Amino acid sequence: MRPLTLTIIQEEHAALAAMLRSLSMLLQQSRRNGTPPDFEVLRAMLFYIDEFPERLHHTKETTLLFPKLRAKVPGLSETLKRLDQEHTNGERAIRHLEHLMIAYEVMGESRREAFENAVGRYVEFYLSHMGLEEQTILPAAKAHLSPEDWAELDQAFAENRDPLAGHGSLEIYQPVVQKILHKAPAPIGLGAST
Numbered sequence: 001m002r003p004l005t006l007t008i009i010q011e012e013h014a015a016l017a018a019m020l021r022s023l024s025m026l027l028q029q030s031r032r033n034g035t036p037p038d039f040e041v042l043r044a045m046l047f048y049i050d051e052f053p054e055r056l057h058h059t060k061e062t063t064l065l066f067p068k069l070r071a072k073v074p075g076l077s078e079t080l081k082r083l084d085q086e087h088t089n090g091e092r093a094i095r096h097l098e099h100l101m102i103a104y105e106v107m108g109e110s111r112r113e114a115f116e117n118a119v120g121r122y123v124e125f126y127l128s129h130m131g132l133e134e135q136t137i138l139p140a141a142k143a144h145l146s147p148e149d150w151a152e153l154d155q156a157f158a159e160n161r162d163p164l165a166g167h168g169s170l171e172i173y174q175p176v177v178q179k180i181l182h183k184a185p186a187p188i189g190l191g192a193s194t
Helices: 004-033 039-072 074-107 109-144 147-158 171-183
Strands: none
Touching: 004 039, 004 109, 004 147, 039 074, 039 109, 039 147, 039 171, 074 109
């Protein structure tokens, strides 16, 4: 039987990948149209990334999953160290993006390129990070963790599941989720692409 934790992590990664692709698409659309992006939806998207993946998803990986793997698969220690560092850097990176977005919003077109370039680097970094976890960490976890490990992880990972991955366990995020779903372009939202 497949551990719930693996399903949750992969669903949350898929939701975040869709969010990141929509973020890039939103910026590409605004550049093509020669207009500023919808800053309201940009704020909602960056806020959500900061609130959920950065603070909740990464915390569970770093404090629960990774220590179990370190104990059982010593050969992964350097990879886990790298991923932990990327989790730490991710919080700073999203704050930097939020700052660059505000600068673009209040200072205008002269700040567009800096924001767009930073978003491009962030999206590339994050997709690579999730790819490493899915190609290396999750298979190792499936192969080496015990049923007792999975029971503990499943309980913890199920406590606060990502609403963008189709789970309503965090009602507090519903207003921001609804804003993103209704205004952002596909693949995360229903907003029209132009």
